[in-house]
Amino acid sequence: xxxxxxxRLLPELTLQARTxxxxxxxERENVSAVDWTKRGTRERRRLDVLxxxxxxxxxxxxxxxxxDHACTHCGSRASAARKxxxxxxxxxxxxxxxxxxxxxxxxxxxxxxxLHEGFLEVAAKxxxxxxxxxxxxxxxxxxEALARSMAGAGVQRVSVSLDGVGATHDSMRNLRxxxxxxxxxxxxxxxxxxxxxSNINVNRFNRGDLEALYAILLAEGVTSWQIQxxxxxxxxxxRPRMILQPYDLLELLPRIARLKERGRKEGLLIAPGxxxxxxxxxxxxxxxxxxxxxxxxxxxxxxxxxxxxxSHGAVKGCPSLQSAHYVGGNLRQHSLQEIWEEAPELALMxxxxxxxxxxxxxxxxxxxxxxxxxSFTAHALLxxxxxxxxxxxxxxxxxxxxxxxxxxxxxxxxxxxxxxxSFEIVVEPFDSQEPEPITAGASLxxxxxxxAVS
Amino acid sequence: MLTRCLDxxxxxxxxxxxxxxxxxxxxxSAAAQSGGRAxxxxxxxxxxxxxxxxIAGSSMVLAACYGxxxxxxxxxxxxxxxxxxxxxxDTGGTSTGAATSTGGALPxxxxxxxxxxxxxxxxxxxxxxxxxxxxxxx
Numbered sequence: 001x002x003x004x005x006x007x008r009l010l011p012e013l014t015l016q017a018r019t020x021x022x023x024x025x026x027e028r029e030n031v032s033a034v035d036w037t038k039r040g041t042r043e044r045r046r047l048d049v050l051x052x053x054x055x056x057x058x059x060x061x062x063x064x065x066x067x068d069h070a071c072t073h074c075g076s077r078a079s080a081a082r083k084x085x086x087x088x089x090x091x092x093x094x095x096x097x098x099x100x101x102x103x104x105x106x107x108x109x110x111x112x113x114x115l116h117e118g119f120l121e122v123a124a125k126x127x128x129x130x131x132x133x134x135x136x137x138x139x140x141x142x143x144e145a146l147a148r149s150m151a152g153a154g155v156q157r158v159s160v161s162l163d164g165v166g167a168t169h170d171s172m173r174n175l176r177x178x179x180x181x182x183x184x185x186x187x188x189x190x191x192x193x194x195x196x197x198s199n200i201n202v203n204r205f206n207r208g209d210l211e212a213l214y215a216i217l218l219a220e221g222v223t224s225w226q227i228q229x230x231x232x233x234x235x236x237x238x239r240p241r242m243i244l245q246p247y248d249l250l251e252l253l254p255r256i257a258r259l260k261e262r263g264r265k266e267g268l269l270i271a272p273g274x275x276x277x278x279x280x281x282x283x284x285x286x287x288x289x290x291x292x293x294x295x296x297x298x299x300x301x302x303x304x305x306x307x308x309x310x311s312h313g314a315v316k317g318c319p320s321l322q323s324a325h326y327v328g329g330n331l332r333q334h335s336l337q338e339i340w341e342e343a344p345e346l347a348l349m350x351x352x353x354x355x356x357x358x359x360x361x362x363x364x365x366x367x368x369x370x371x372x373x374x375s376f377t378a379h380a381l382l383x384x385x386x387x388x389x390x391x392x393x394x395x396x397x398x399x400x401x402x403x404x405x406x407x408x409x410x411x412x413x414x415x416x417x418x419x420x421x422s423f424e425i426v427v428e429p430f431d432s433q434e435p436e437p438i439t440a441g442a443s444l445x446x447x448x449x450x451x452a453v454s
Numbered sequence: 455m456l457t458r459c460l461d462x463x464x465x466x467x468x469x470x471x472x473x474x475x476x477x478x479x480x481x482x483s484a485a486a487q488s489g490g491r492a493x494x495x496x497x498x499x500x501x502x503x504x505x506x507x508x509i510a511g512s513s514m515v516l517a518a519c520y521g522x523x524x525x526x527x528x529x530x531x532x533x534x535x536x537x538x539x540x541x542x543x544d545t546g547g548t549s550t551g552a553a554t555s556t557g558g559a560l561p562x563x564x565x566x567x568x569x570x571x572x573x574x575x576x577x578x579x580x581x582x583x584x585x586x587x588x589x590x591x592x
Binding site: 045047049057075135136159275280283284287297298301308319366368369 | 469
Protein backbone atom coordinates (compact mmCIF):
# COMPACT_ATOMS: atom_id res chain seq x y z
CA UNK A 1 0.00 0.00 0.00
CA UNK A 2 1.42 3.35 -0.98
CA UNK A 3 0.57 6.19 1.31
CA UNK A 4 0.47 9.75 0.11
CA UNK A 5 -1.11 13.03 0.99
CA UNK A 6 -3.71 12.77 -1.73
CA UNK A 7 -4.82 9.41 -0.41
CA ARG A 8 -5.88 10.98 2.84
CA LEU A 9 -7.68 13.72 0.99
CA LEU A 10 -9.19 11.61 -1.75
CA PRO A 11 -9.92 8.12 -0.39
CA GLU A 12 -12.35 7.34 -3.17
CA LEU A 13 -9.56 7.57 -5.70
CA THR A 14 -7.65 4.80 -3.98
CA LEU A 15 -10.46 2.40 -4.72
CA GLN A 16 -10.69 3.58 -8.28
CA ALA A 17 -6.97 3.20 -8.71
CA ARG A 18 -7.11 -0.41 -7.60
CA THR A 19 -9.88 -1.21 -10.03
CA UNK A 20 -7.98 0.23 -12.96
CA UNK A 21 -4.71 -1.68 -13.01
CA UNK A 22 -2.26 -1.81 -15.84
CA UNK A 23 -3.63 -5.06 -17.22
CA UNK A 24 -3.23 -8.66 -16.08
CA UNK A 25 0.10 -10.29 -15.48
CA UNK A 26 -0.19 -12.11 -18.81
CA GLU A 27 -1.00 -8.89 -20.62
CA ARG A 28 1.99 -7.24 -19.06
CA GLU A 29 4.19 -10.12 -20.10
CA ASN A 30 3.03 -9.79 -23.67
CA VAL A 31 3.54 -6.07 -23.64
CA SER A 32 7.01 -6.27 -22.19
CA ALA A 33 8.01 -8.90 -24.75
CA VAL A 34 7.77 -6.36 -27.56
CA ASP A 35 11.04 -4.88 -28.73
CA TRP A 36 10.08 -1.24 -28.99
CA THR A 37 13.47 -0.24 -30.28
CA LYS A 38 12.44 -1.75 -33.60
CA ARG A 39 9.05 -0.09 -33.81
CA GLY A 40 8.39 3.21 -35.50
CA THR A 41 7.06 6.34 -33.91
CA ARG A 42 3.48 5.79 -34.99
CA GLU A 43 3.25 2.41 -33.33
CA ARG A 44 5.26 3.32 -30.27
CA ARG A 45 3.99 6.77 -29.37
CA ARG A 46 0.50 7.03 -30.88
CA LEU A 47 -1.82 5.14 -28.57
CA ASP A 48 -5.51 4.47 -28.19
CA VAL A 49 -5.82 6.64 -25.13
CA LEU A 50 -9.46 5.72 -24.57
CA UNK A 51 -8.25 2.28 -23.54
CA UNK A 52 -8.33 1.54 -19.83
CA UNK A 53 -5.35 -0.82 -19.98
CA UNK A 54 -3.22 1.83 -18.40
CA UNK A 55 0.52 1.35 -18.54
CA UNK A 56 3.55 3.62 -18.40
CA UNK A 57 4.22 3.51 -22.13
CA UNK A 58 6.02 6.84 -22.27
CA UNK A 59 8.36 7.61 -19.41
CA UNK A 60 10.42 10.68 -18.66
CA UNK A 61 13.15 9.92 -16.18
CA UNK A 62 15.24 12.57 -14.46
CA UNK A 63 18.49 10.71 -13.80
CA UNK A 64 20.04 13.59 -11.89
CA UNK A 65 19.18 17.16 -11.03
CA UNK A 66 22.82 18.09 -11.57
CA UNK A 67 23.07 20.47 -14.50
CA ASP A 68 25.60 22.53 -16.39
CA HIS A 69 23.02 25.24 -16.98
CA ALA A 70 20.88 27.22 -14.55
CA CYS A 71 18.09 28.23 -16.88
CA THR A 72 15.79 31.10 -16.02
CA HIS A 73 12.69 29.04 -16.76
CA CYS A 74 13.71 25.62 -15.44
CA GLY A 75 10.76 23.86 -13.82
CA SER A 76 12.96 21.66 -11.66
CA ARG A 77 15.31 24.52 -10.68
CA ALA A 78 18.16 22.22 -11.70
CA SER A 79 21.77 22.95 -10.84
CA ALA A 80 23.19 20.72 -8.10
CA ALA A 81 22.29 17.07 -7.73
CA ARG A 82 19.66 16.05 -5.22
CA LYS A 83 21.21 14.72 -2.02
CA UNK A 84 19.88 11.20 -2.36
CA UNK A 85 19.75 10.36 -6.03
CA UNK A 86 19.41 6.78 -7.21
CA UNK A 87 22.72 5.03 -7.73
CA UNK A 88 23.56 3.36 -11.00
CA UNK A 89 22.73 -0.02 -9.50
CA UNK A 90 19.37 1.22 -8.28
CA UNK A 91 18.65 2.83 -11.62
CA UNK A 92 19.41 -0.39 -13.47
CA UNK A 93 16.85 -2.10 -11.25
CA UNK A 94 14.31 0.52 -12.26
CA UNK A 95 14.96 -0.32 -15.91
CA UNK A 96 13.78 -3.88 -15.30
CA UNK A 97 10.65 -2.63 -13.60
CA UNK A 98 9.88 -0.25 -16.44
CA UNK A 99 10.22 -3.02 -18.99
CA UNK A 100 7.99 -5.30 -16.94
CA UNK A 101 5.27 -2.66 -16.85
CA UNK A 102 5.31 -2.16 -20.60
CA UNK A 103 7.40 0.96 -21.08
CA UNK A 104 7.90 1.63 -24.78
CA UNK A 105 10.04 4.74 -24.74
CA UNK A 106 12.05 6.31 -21.95
CA UNK A 107 13.32 9.87 -22.17
CA UNK A 108 16.39 10.45 -20.03
CA UNK A 109 16.61 13.98 -18.69
CA UNK A 110 18.17 15.98 -15.88
CA UNK A 111 19.47 18.36 -14.90
CA UNK A 112 21.61 16.81 -17.50
CA UNK A 113 21.25 13.04 -17.73
CA UNK A 114 24.85 12.72 -18.94
CA LEU A 115 26.05 14.08 -15.60
CA HIS A 116 24.81 10.93 -13.84
CA GLU A 117 27.63 8.43 -13.56
CA GLY A 118 25.44 5.62 -14.81
CA PHE A 119 23.92 7.43 -17.77
CA LEU A 120 25.38 5.23 -20.48
CA GLU A 121 24.78 2.03 -18.55
CA VAL A 122 21.16 2.92 -17.98
CA ALA A 123 20.72 3.81 -21.64
CA ALA A 124 22.35 0.55 -22.71
CA LYS A 125 20.17 -1.51 -20.44
CA UNK A 126 17.01 0.20 -21.60
CA UNK A 127 17.97 -0.62 -25.15
CA UNK A 128 18.84 -4.18 -24.22
CA UNK A 129 15.44 -4.84 -22.69
CA UNK A 130 13.67 -3.49 -25.77
CA UNK A 131 12.79 0.00 -24.63
CA UNK A 132 13.46 2.88 -26.97
CA UNK A 133 15.89 5.23 -25.24
CA UNK A 134 15.90 8.89 -26.09
CA UNK A 135 17.08 12.01 -24.35
CA UNK A 136 16.29 15.66 -23.82
CA UNK A 137 19.30 17.88 -23.16
CA UNK A 138 20.75 21.35 -23.32
CA UNK A 139 23.65 19.72 -25.12
CA UNK A 140 26.43 21.73 -23.54
CA UNK A 141 28.53 18.72 -22.61
CA UNK A 142 27.86 16.63 -25.72
CA UNK A 143 31.05 16.51 -27.72
CA GLU A 144 32.09 14.11 -30.42
CA ALA A 145 33.26 11.44 -27.97
CA LEU A 146 30.16 11.52 -25.81
CA ALA A 147 27.90 11.43 -28.86
CA ARG A 148 29.68 8.31 -30.07
CA SER A 149 29.38 6.74 -26.63
CA MET A 150 25.69 7.53 -26.55
CA ALA A 151 25.21 5.92 -29.93
CA GLY A 152 27.17 2.91 -28.74
CA ALA A 153 24.94 2.63 -25.71
CA GLY A 154 21.88 2.60 -27.95
CA VAL A 155 20.50 6.11 -27.57
CA GLN A 156 18.31 6.47 -30.64
CA ARG A 157 17.16 10.05 -30.60
CA VAL A 158 18.11 13.22 -28.75
CA SER A 159 16.17 16.45 -28.44
CA VAL A 160 18.37 19.47 -27.86
CA SER A 161 16.59 22.35 -26.16
CA LEU A 162 16.96 25.61 -28.06
CA ASP A 163 14.80 28.37 -26.67
CA GLY A 164 15.44 31.01 -29.27
CA VAL A 165 18.18 32.16 -31.58
CA GLY A 166 21.56 33.21 -30.23
CA ALA A 167 21.30 35.81 -27.49
CA THR A 168 17.64 35.03 -26.82
CA HIS A 169 18.50 31.44 -26.01
CA ASP A 170 21.61 32.44 -24.07
CA SER A 171 19.59 34.80 -21.94
CA MET A 172 16.95 32.21 -21.16
CA ARG A 173 19.60 29.61 -20.48
CA ASN A 174 21.53 32.12 -18.40
CA LEU A 175 24.77 31.31 -20.13
CA ARG A 176 26.59 33.14 -22.89
CA UNK A 177 27.53 30.74 -25.69
CA UNK A 178 24.86 28.20 -24.79
CA UNK A 179 23.15 28.47 -28.16
CA UNK A 180 26.32 27.60 -29.98
CA UNK A 181 27.13 24.63 -27.75
CA UNK A 182 23.61 23.33 -28.26
CA UNK A 183 23.90 23.76 -31.97
CA UNK A 184 27.26 22.00 -32.02
CA UNK A 185 25.75 19.13 -30.03
CA UNK A 186 23.22 18.60 -32.81
CA UNK A 187 26.09 18.16 -35.24
CA UNK A 188 27.98 15.72 -33.01
CA UNK A 189 24.89 13.65 -32.43
CA UNK A 190 23.96 13.52 -36.07
CA UNK A 191 27.50 12.54 -37.00
CA UNK A 192 27.29 9.71 -34.48
CA UNK A 193 24.16 8.38 -36.17
CA UNK A 194 21.64 9.59 -33.63
CA UNK A 195 18.41 11.18 -34.80
CA UNK A 196 18.22 14.79 -33.73
CA UNK A 197 15.15 16.66 -32.52
CA SER A 198 14.69 19.92 -30.73
CA ASN A 199 12.28 21.53 -28.32
CA ILE A 200 11.38 25.03 -27.25
CA ASN A 201 9.54 26.62 -24.37
CA VAL A 202 7.64 29.57 -25.80
CA ASN A 203 7.06 32.67 -23.75
CA ARG A 204 6.85 36.44 -24.14
CA PHE A 205 10.60 36.75 -24.27
CA ASN A 206 11.34 34.39 -27.13
CA ARG A 207 8.14 34.08 -29.14
CA GLY A 208 9.50 36.37 -31.83
CA ASP A 209 12.19 33.83 -32.69
CA LEU A 210 10.07 30.91 -33.83
CA GLU A 211 10.40 31.35 -37.58
CA ALA A 212 14.12 32.10 -37.47
CA LEU A 213 14.74 29.12 -35.24
CA TYR A 214 12.73 26.89 -37.55
CA ALA A 215 15.10 27.73 -40.39
CA ILE A 216 18.15 26.96 -38.27
CA LEU A 217 16.76 23.64 -37.09
CA LEU A 218 15.97 22.64 -40.63
CA ALA A 219 19.52 23.47 -41.68
CA GLU A 220 20.89 21.46 -38.76
CA GLY A 221 19.09 18.31 -39.86
CA VAL A 222 16.56 18.33 -37.06
CA THR A 223 13.62 16.15 -38.01
CA SER A 224 11.14 16.93 -35.24
CA TRP A 225 10.50 19.92 -33.02
CA GLN A 226 8.40 20.01 -29.88
CA ILE A 227 6.82 23.37 -29.15
CA GLN A 228 5.39 23.94 -25.72
CA UNK A 229 4.46 26.87 -23.54
CA UNK A 230 6.62 28.09 -20.70
CA UNK A 231 4.53 27.35 -17.64
CA UNK A 232 5.15 29.20 -14.38
CA UNK A 233 6.78 26.20 -12.77
CA UNK A 234 10.03 26.33 -10.82
CA UNK A 235 12.20 29.28 -11.87
CA UNK A 236 9.67 30.35 -14.48
CA UNK A 237 7.24 30.94 -11.61
CA UNK A 238 9.72 33.52 -10.35
CA ARG A 239 9.35 35.40 -13.64
CA PRO A 240 5.64 35.94 -14.15
CA ARG A 241 6.19 38.64 -16.75
CA MET A 242 7.95 36.07 -18.90
CA ILE A 243 4.95 33.83 -19.37
CA LEU A 244 2.39 34.27 -22.09
CA GLN A 245 -0.98 35.74 -21.43
CA PRO A 246 -3.88 33.54 -22.59
CA TYR A 247 -4.79 36.01 -25.34
CA ASP A 248 -1.26 35.69 -26.76
CA LEU A 249 -2.38 32.32 -28.08
CA LEU A 250 -4.55 34.12 -30.61
CA GLU A 251 -1.42 35.22 -32.41
CA LEU A 252 0.84 32.30 -31.53
CA LEU A 253 -1.22 29.27 -32.52
CA PRO A 254 -1.84 30.34 -36.13
CA ARG A 255 1.89 31.01 -36.52
CA ILE A 256 2.76 27.56 -35.25
CA ALA A 257 0.14 26.07 -37.54
CA ARG A 258 1.77 27.77 -40.52
CA LEU A 259 5.14 26.39 -39.46
CA LYS A 260 3.66 22.92 -39.13
CA GLU A 261 2.33 23.07 -42.68
CA ARG A 262 5.69 24.28 -43.89
CA GLY A 263 7.45 21.56 -41.94
CA ARG A 264 5.35 18.87 -43.58
CA LYS A 265 6.68 19.95 -46.93
CA GLU A 266 10.25 20.43 -45.77
CA GLY A 267 10.71 17.41 -43.50
CA LEU A 268 10.47 18.92 -40.04
CA LEU A 269 7.69 17.45 -37.93
CA ILE A 270 6.31 19.95 -35.46
CA ALA A 271 4.81 18.29 -32.41
CA PRO A 272 2.86 20.29 -29.86
CA GLY A 273 3.52 19.84 -26.19
CA UNK A 274 0.52 18.88 -24.13
CA UNK A 275 0.08 22.40 -22.88
CA UNK A 276 -0.21 23.87 -26.36
CA UNK A 277 -3.79 23.99 -27.56
CA UNK A 278 -6.67 23.43 -27.48
CA UNK A 279 -9.36 23.00 -30.10
CA UNK A 280 -8.74 26.02 -32.20
CA UNK A 281 -9.32 25.57 -35.91
CA UNK A 282 -5.74 24.27 -36.23
CA UNK A 283 -6.12 21.49 -33.63
CA UNK A 284 -6.17 18.62 -36.14
CA UNK A 285 -3.19 19.97 -38.04
CA UNK A 286 -1.14 20.56 -34.91
CA UNK A 287 -1.85 17.28 -33.20
CA UNK A 288 -1.58 14.87 -36.15
CA UNK A 289 1.52 13.12 -37.38
CA UNK A 290 0.26 12.82 -40.94
CA UNK A 291 -2.04 14.82 -43.12
CA UNK A 292 -4.41 11.87 -43.25
CA UNK A 293 -4.79 11.80 -39.47
CA UNK A 294 -7.32 13.80 -37.54
CA UNK A 295 -5.87 13.52 -34.08
CA UNK A 296 -6.80 15.91 -31.35
CA UNK A 297 -6.09 16.40 -27.68
CA UNK A 298 -7.81 13.74 -25.58
CA UNK A 299 -7.02 14.82 -22.08
CA UNK A 300 -3.98 14.70 -19.85
CA UNK A 301 -2.37 11.26 -19.97
CA UNK A 302 -0.43 11.59 -16.71
CA UNK A 303 -0.66 8.29 -14.86
CA UNK A 304 -2.60 6.76 -17.72
CA UNK A 305 0.12 6.14 -20.30
CA UNK A 306 2.73 8.63 -19.14
CA UNK A 307 5.03 8.43 -16.13
CA UNK A 308 7.65 10.67 -14.57
CA UNK A 309 10.49 9.64 -12.29
CA UNK A 310 12.59 12.05 -10.25
CA SER A 311 16.26 11.38 -9.62
CA HIS A 312 15.75 10.31 -6.02
CA GLY A 313 13.11 7.77 -6.96
CA ALA A 314 9.92 9.81 -6.58
CA VAL A 315 7.25 8.76 -9.07
CA LYS A 316 4.64 11.04 -10.62
CA GLY A 317 2.14 10.65 -13.43
CA CYS A 318 4.03 13.22 -15.50
CA PRO A 319 7.51 14.64 -15.05
CA SER A 320 6.26 18.22 -14.85
CA LEU A 321 3.62 17.71 -12.18
CA GLN A 322 4.16 19.61 -8.95
CA SER A 323 6.16 17.32 -6.67
CA ALA A 324 4.49 18.52 -3.49
CA HIS A 325 1.09 17.40 -4.73
CA TYR A 326 1.50 14.54 -7.17
CA VAL A 327 4.28 12.20 -6.05
CA GLY A 328 2.70 8.79 -5.60
CA GLY A 329 5.56 7.01 -3.90
CA ASN A 330 9.28 6.40 -3.96
CA LEU A 331 11.05 3.54 -5.68
CA ARG A 332 13.20 2.96 -2.63
CA GLN A 333 10.12 2.12 -0.57
CA HIS A 334 7.81 0.55 -3.14
CA SER A 335 8.00 -1.23 -6.43
CA LEU A 336 7.04 0.69 -9.53
CA GLN A 337 4.11 -1.66 -10.00
CA GLU A 338 2.80 -0.91 -6.51
CA ILE A 339 3.03 2.81 -7.10
CA TRP A 340 1.51 2.61 -10.57
CA GLU A 341 -1.41 0.48 -9.47
CA GLU A 342 -2.10 1.77 -5.98
CA ALA A 343 -1.06 5.37 -5.57
CA PRO A 344 -4.04 7.72 -5.82
CA GLU A 345 -1.78 10.46 -7.13
CA LEU A 346 -1.10 8.33 -10.19
CA ALA A 347 -4.80 7.58 -10.63
CA LEU A 348 -6.05 11.14 -10.73
CA MET A 349 -6.42 11.27 -14.50
CA UNK A 350 -7.78 7.73 -14.79
CA UNK A 351 -10.80 8.80 -12.79
CA UNK A 352 -11.25 12.30 -14.18
CA UNK A 353 -14.64 13.33 -15.49
CA UNK A 354 -16.26 16.61 -16.41
CA UNK A 355 -17.45 16.82 -12.80
CA UNK A 356 -13.85 17.64 -11.87
CA UNK A 357 -13.77 20.68 -14.13
CA UNK A 358 -14.51 24.20 -12.97
CA UNK A 359 -14.55 27.73 -14.31
CA UNK A 360 -14.71 28.11 -18.06
CA UNK A 361 -13.56 24.52 -18.67
CA UNK A 362 -16.70 23.19 -16.97
CA UNK A 363 -18.83 25.00 -19.54
CA UNK A 364 -16.75 24.28 -22.63
CA UNK A 365 -18.30 22.22 -25.45
CA UNK A 366 -15.06 20.23 -25.60
CA UNK A 367 -15.06 19.52 -21.85
CA UNK A 368 -15.54 15.78 -21.96
CA UNK A 369 -12.83 15.32 -24.58
CA UNK A 370 -10.28 17.78 -23.25
CA UNK A 371 -10.93 17.43 -19.51
CA UNK A 372 -9.21 20.68 -18.73
CA UNK A 373 -6.03 20.36 -20.74
CA UNK A 374 -2.59 19.94 -19.25
CA SER A 375 -2.74 19.19 -15.53
CA PHE A 376 0.55 20.66 -14.36
CA THR A 377 -0.10 23.83 -16.36
CA ALA A 378 -3.54 24.33 -14.86
CA HIS A 379 -2.17 23.72 -11.38
CA ALA A 380 0.74 26.10 -11.95
CA LEU A 381 -1.67 28.84 -12.96
CA LEU A 382 -4.65 28.41 -10.67
CA UNK A 383 -3.47 26.12 -7.88
CA UNK A 384 -5.44 23.07 -8.95
CA UNK A 385 -6.38 21.19 -12.07
CA UNK A 386 -9.61 21.36 -14.02
CA UNK A 387 -9.54 24.91 -15.37
CA UNK A 388 -6.90 25.95 -17.83
CA UNK A 389 -6.86 29.45 -19.31
CA UNK A 390 -4.06 28.53 -21.74
CA UNK A 391 -6.56 27.52 -24.39
CA UNK A 392 -6.93 28.83 -27.91
CA UNK A 393 -10.62 27.95 -28.17
CA UNK A 394 -11.31 29.77 -24.93
CA UNK A 395 -9.30 32.83 -25.96
CA UNK A 396 -11.19 32.98 -29.27
CA UNK A 397 -14.54 32.77 -27.52
CA UNK A 398 -13.51 35.50 -25.11
CA UNK A 399 -12.44 37.69 -28.02
CA UNK A 400 -15.79 37.18 -29.71
CA UNK A 401 -17.28 38.81 -26.62
CA UNK A 402 -14.75 41.63 -26.71
CA UNK A 403 -12.94 40.23 -23.69
CA UNK A 404 -9.68 38.63 -22.72
CA UNK A 405 -8.29 36.89 -19.68
CA UNK A 406 -5.14 38.21 -18.06
CA UNK A 407 -3.16 36.26 -15.49
CA UNK A 408 -1.91 38.10 -12.43
CA UNK A 409 0.37 36.35 -9.99
CA UNK A 410 -0.98 36.45 -6.44
CA UNK A 411 1.39 34.03 -4.73
CA UNK A 412 5.05 33.33 -5.40
CA UNK A 413 6.50 29.83 -5.61
CA UNK A 414 8.32 28.62 -2.49
CA UNK A 415 11.55 27.80 -4.33
CA UNK A 416 11.59 24.02 -4.60
CA UNK A 417 11.97 21.82 -7.69
CA UNK A 418 8.71 21.57 -9.63
CA UNK A 419 6.88 24.08 -7.47
CA UNK A 420 4.50 26.82 -8.45
CA UNK A 421 2.78 29.86 -7.04
CA SER A 422 -0.68 30.89 -8.11
CA PHE A 423 -2.42 33.38 -10.34
CA GLU A 424 -5.83 34.90 -10.58
CA ILE A 425 -7.68 35.58 -13.80
CA VAL A 426 -8.65 39.16 -14.58
CA VAL A 427 -11.30 39.39 -17.28
CA GLU A 428 -11.01 42.71 -19.07
CA PRO A 429 -11.88 44.38 -22.39
CA PHE A 430 -9.94 42.84 -25.22
CA ASP A 431 -8.25 46.08 -26.15
CA SER A 432 -7.00 46.85 -22.65
CA GLN A 433 -3.53 48.27 -22.33
CA GLU A 434 -0.69 45.89 -21.72
CA PRO A 435 0.35 46.28 -18.09
CA GLU A 436 4.02 45.35 -18.32
CA PRO A 437 5.27 44.87 -21.86
CA ILE A 438 8.62 43.16 -22.16
CA THR A 439 11.01 45.27 -24.16
CA ALA A 440 14.03 44.28 -26.18
CA GLY A 441 16.33 45.34 -23.37
CA ALA A 442 14.60 43.30 -20.72
CA SER A 443 16.71 41.14 -18.46
CA LEU A 444 15.25 37.79 -17.48
CA UNK A 445 17.34 37.88 -14.35
CA UNK A 446 15.85 41.09 -13.07
CA UNK A 447 12.43 39.89 -14.17
CA UNK A 448 12.95 36.90 -12.01
CA UNK A 449 13.33 38.24 -8.54
CA UNK A 450 10.77 36.44 -6.38
CA UNK A 451 9.58 39.74 -4.93
CA ALA A 452 8.17 40.64 -8.33
CA VAL A 453 4.66 39.53 -7.48
CA SER A 454 2.38 41.85 -9.37
CA MET B 455 -16.50 11.52 -30.29
CA LEU B 456 -15.80 14.51 -32.45
CA THR B 457 -16.67 15.27 -36.02
CA ARG B 458 -15.01 17.73 -38.30
CA CYS B 459 -16.51 20.81 -39.83
CA LEU B 460 -16.65 20.64 -43.60
CA ASP B 461 -16.25 24.41 -43.80
CA UNK B 462 -13.40 25.29 -41.42
CA UNK B 463 -12.04 21.80 -40.54
CA UNK B 464 -12.39 22.52 -36.85
CA UNK B 465 -13.63 19.79 -34.54
CA UNK B 466 -17.26 19.63 -33.48
CA UNK B 467 -18.37 17.89 -30.26
CA UNK B 468 -21.09 15.30 -30.77
CA UNK B 469 -23.64 17.28 -28.83
CA UNK B 470 -23.22 20.43 -30.91
CA UNK B 471 -25.47 20.93 -33.91
CA UNK B 472 -23.32 23.76 -35.23
CA UNK B 473 -19.59 24.21 -35.52
CA UNK B 474 -18.36 26.07 -32.42
CA UNK B 475 -15.65 27.69 -34.52
CA UNK B 476 -17.38 29.07 -37.59
CA UNK B 477 -21.03 28.52 -36.77
CA UNK B 478 -21.69 26.33 -39.79
CA UNK B 479 -24.65 24.06 -39.22
CA UNK B 480 -23.18 20.61 -38.86
CA UNK B 481 -26.26 18.84 -40.18
CA UNK B 482 -27.75 21.35 -42.53
CA SER B 483 -29.38 18.83 -44.81
CA ALA B 484 -30.50 16.69 -41.91
CA ALA B 485 -31.94 19.70 -40.13
CA ALA B 486 -33.95 20.58 -43.18
CA GLN B 487 -35.19 17.03 -43.55
CA SER B 488 -36.27 16.82 -39.94
CA GLY B 489 -38.18 20.04 -40.23
CA GLY B 490 -36.34 21.59 -37.36
CA ARG B 491 -37.16 18.80 -34.93
CA ALA B 492 -34.60 17.98 -32.25
CA UNK B 493 -32.20 15.26 -33.30
CA UNK B 494 -30.44 13.06 -30.80
CA UNK B 495 -26.64 13.03 -30.66
CA UNK B 496 -26.62 9.41 -31.79
CA UNK B 497 -28.62 10.22 -34.88
CA UNK B 498 -26.37 13.19 -35.55
CA UNK B 499 -23.29 11.00 -35.31
CA UNK B 500 -24.78 8.46 -37.70
CA UNK B 501 -25.62 11.15 -40.20
CA UNK B 502 -22.19 12.65 -39.97
CA UNK B 503 -20.65 9.22 -40.44
CA UNK B 504 -22.63 8.77 -43.61
CA UNK B 505 -21.43 12.16 -44.79
CA UNK B 506 -17.86 11.12 -44.19
CA UNK B 507 -17.13 13.70 -41.53
CA UNK B 508 -17.11 11.33 -38.58
CA ILE B 509 -13.86 11.14 -36.70
CA ALA B 510 -13.34 7.82 -35.07
CA GLY B 511 -10.16 8.99 -33.46
CA SER B 512 -9.21 7.57 -30.13
CA SER B 513 -5.48 7.85 -30.68
CA MET B 514 -3.16 10.53 -29.48
CA VAL B 515 0.59 10.95 -29.68
CA LEU B 516 1.95 10.78 -26.15
CA ALA B 517 3.97 13.77 -25.08
CA ALA B 518 5.39 15.43 -22.01
CA CYS B 519 6.95 18.83 -21.58
CA TYR B 520 10.32 17.38 -20.63
CA GLY B 521 9.96 14.71 -23.26
CA UNK B 522 11.34 14.23 -26.72
CA UNK B 523 9.16 14.91 -29.75
CA UNK B 524 8.14 11.95 -31.86
CA UNK B 525 9.87 11.65 -35.15
CA UNK B 526 8.57 11.23 -38.64
CA UNK B 527 5.76 8.78 -38.74
CA UNK B 528 7.07 6.02 -40.99
CA UNK B 529 7.00 2.57 -39.43
CA UNK B 530 10.71 2.01 -39.90
CA UNK B 531 11.91 5.51 -39.19
CA UNK B 532 14.09 4.54 -36.27
CA UNK B 533 15.70 1.46 -37.68
CA UNK B 534 18.66 3.17 -39.22
CA UNK B 535 19.61 5.00 -36.10
CA UNK B 536 21.15 4.19 -32.82
CA UNK B 537 24.78 4.01 -33.78
CA UNK B 538 26.74 0.84 -33.24
CA UNK B 539 24.20 -0.34 -30.74
CA UNK B 540 21.45 0.02 -33.29
CA UNK B 541 19.04 -2.45 -34.70
CA UNK B 542 17.69 -3.34 -31.32
CA UNK B 543 19.85 -6.43 -31.10
CA ASP B 544 22.54 -5.12 -28.84
CA THR B 545 22.94 -6.74 -25.50
CA GLY B 546 23.30 -5.03 -22.22
CA GLY B 547 26.75 -6.43 -21.87
CA THR B 548 28.07 -5.06 -25.10
CA SER B 549 26.60 -1.65 -24.69
CA THR B 550 27.49 -1.39 -21.07
CA GLY B 551 31.00 -2.24 -21.98
CA ALA B 552 31.08 0.66 -24.33
CA ALA B 553 29.74 2.85 -21.61
CA THR B 554 32.43 1.78 -19.24
CA SER B 555 35.21 2.19 -21.71
CA THR B 556 34.13 5.65 -22.65
CA GLY B 557 33.20 6.77 -19.22
CA GLY B 558 35.94 9.32 -19.34
CA ALA B 559 34.09 11.12 -22.08
CA LEU B 560 31.43 12.25 -19.68
CA PRO B 561 31.82 15.92 -18.91
CA UNK B 562 32.35 16.94 -15.37
CA UNK B 563 29.68 19.58 -15.70
CA UNK B 564 27.52 20.60 -12.79
CA UNK B 565 28.76 23.24 -10.52
CA UNK B 566 32.31 22.57 -11.65
CA UNK B 567 31.95 24.04 -15.10
CA UNK B 568 28.49 25.43 -15.06
CA UNK B 569 27.42 28.99 -14.79
CA UNK B 570 28.02 30.73 -11.52
CA UNK B 571 25.23 29.97 -9.16
CA UNK B 572 24.70 29.81 -5.48
CA UNK B 573 21.25 28.49 -4.90
CA UNK B 574 18.14 30.18 -6.13
CA UNK B 575 19.39 33.66 -5.47
CA UNK B 576 22.57 33.06 -7.36
CA UNK B 577 21.47 32.94 -10.97
CA UNK B 578 24.06 35.11 -12.50
CA UNK B 579 25.75 33.61 -15.51
CA UNK B 580 24.87 36.61 -17.64
CA UNK B 581 25.02 39.21 -14.98
CA UNK B 582 22.66 42.01 -15.54
CA UNK B 583 21.92 40.77 -18.98
CA UNK B 584 22.69 44.04 -20.67
CA UNK B 585 22.35 43.57 -24.36
CA UNK B 586 20.71 40.22 -23.89
CA UNK B 587 17.18 41.23 -24.45
CA UNK B 588 17.42 39.18 -27.60
CA UNK B 589 14.62 39.15 -30.09
CA UNK B 590 11.88 40.34 -27.87
CA UNK B 591 8.32 39.39 -28.39
CA UNK B 592 6.52 41.31 -31.06
